[in-house]
Amino acid sequence: MRLPAALPVRDDPLVRARALLIGRLAIALYLLELVLDLTRPRLTPDEPTLSIFYKLPGASGSFAQLLAMPRAVFWTVLAGIAAGVLLQVYAALTRPSDRRSVLLTWLTLGCLLLPFGLIPLSVMVEYFPFALACLPSTAVVLLLLHGGVRFARVPLGALLAAFAWGALIVFGFGRACSGLVFGTLNGYLGGAPSAADPGRMLKSLYHVMGLTILHLDAVDELVVAAGVVLLLLMFRHRVTDVVTGLSLGAAVGLGYNFVESTLLIKIYGSLGSFLGVSGGFEYWIRQSIGLLGGQVTFGALLGAGLGLAAKARRRGLVATAALVAAIGGTSGAETVSGWLSRQVQGHVELGSALDTLVISPLLWLLPQLPFTALAVALLVHGLRERGRVMRAALQQEAAVGPAVTQAELPVLASAARRFWAVVGTWRWYGRGAARALHRLQTAQLELAGRHVQNDPTDTSQGDDMRTRTVRLKGDLPAVTR
16 A cells, blocks of 8 residues: 655644544444444334334434434444454554554544444435525634634634534434434333323333433533544644634534534424424524524533643543533523423414514523623633733744834734724725735734744744745835835
């Protein structure tokens, strides 16, 4: 097996080791739940060997995707696990070179985890119009996460990787595991159909569904945390703090929310008359007024906690607290929201303008407010800490010169002054001059960010960035200097 001269993936032994550990733990959890499902008690004689192959009578289309796993996806997952195991055995027996070991590691991870992505991919392909409708608002939030912080911001590629992790791995793995858990719990806790006591089966089903949702939330947040940790490790030589973790966690939650919104909008669009909620209302809640809530809020909170843990003395305690808050918040917010909705029934006309525009969004967002406030507080704290780091880094670069001068420090160190400098330049000298100034400021901040990085392999990039920044100064119209 020959490798290309320049491997596109940078070799980082620590990242590879952690990524392989995460992949192995995920597969171990999936296989455990698979065994538990295979050995569950059978309530009816016509139950299939695996509960994920069971289809409720009359259930089809989008609703069935919540209850069953396509056979092709299931066998692809098993084939991927087998291929991943064989690759690891091959690597252990042959002891490949470093470059080949890198390739084998990432191929192994692809075999182990990517098949789970077929579940969300099938949702997006089958309901492509709904996915397309969710794309603009999702893209706006993703660009906001990228452009909201100018100094030491998270690269767009990292945000896209976080988004893909949430959309494919978190959603797919969570659904695959929870489908098995539902059947297992139903086998042990559910009741067989009984004409004498039909209410017992319904009560057992509610109990099983509640535990399944709790399991889904726990697994989802664990996989979110795994993705954020991997990305923080990849960029550990850059500025990794609360803001970095919050941005990555929010991007993971945004990816999950994108697929979930696509599926739920279709479900409620098809069964709105039965469920009492339309697809349009789900779009309003999940992709408009509540887009920054739900999975985005709890992903941001978890990511911020992990970013804080990266710099904390008691990392395990801080990371555990963030994980517990995210799991408890996700489950609790949905539960409290449903309870509040039942309390207002009969007092507000369902589907009225007041209910659609005010009451229902408020009841959905209200239980999330404490967690949103905590995430915002962590963001403010992180931005203040990063501001101090930025001012020190700018002072260091100004001492080197000439890319950053002492006269430019007051403007570069203040987000408000940078903004109004660009606005004033646009007003007086036109759009082209304003864009040139914006590019210069961005290059200067990126150059200053190098002073707080500790990448041992980065030896010459600083000189190249400094030369580029000086060139951008030369491109700036003389009247704006």
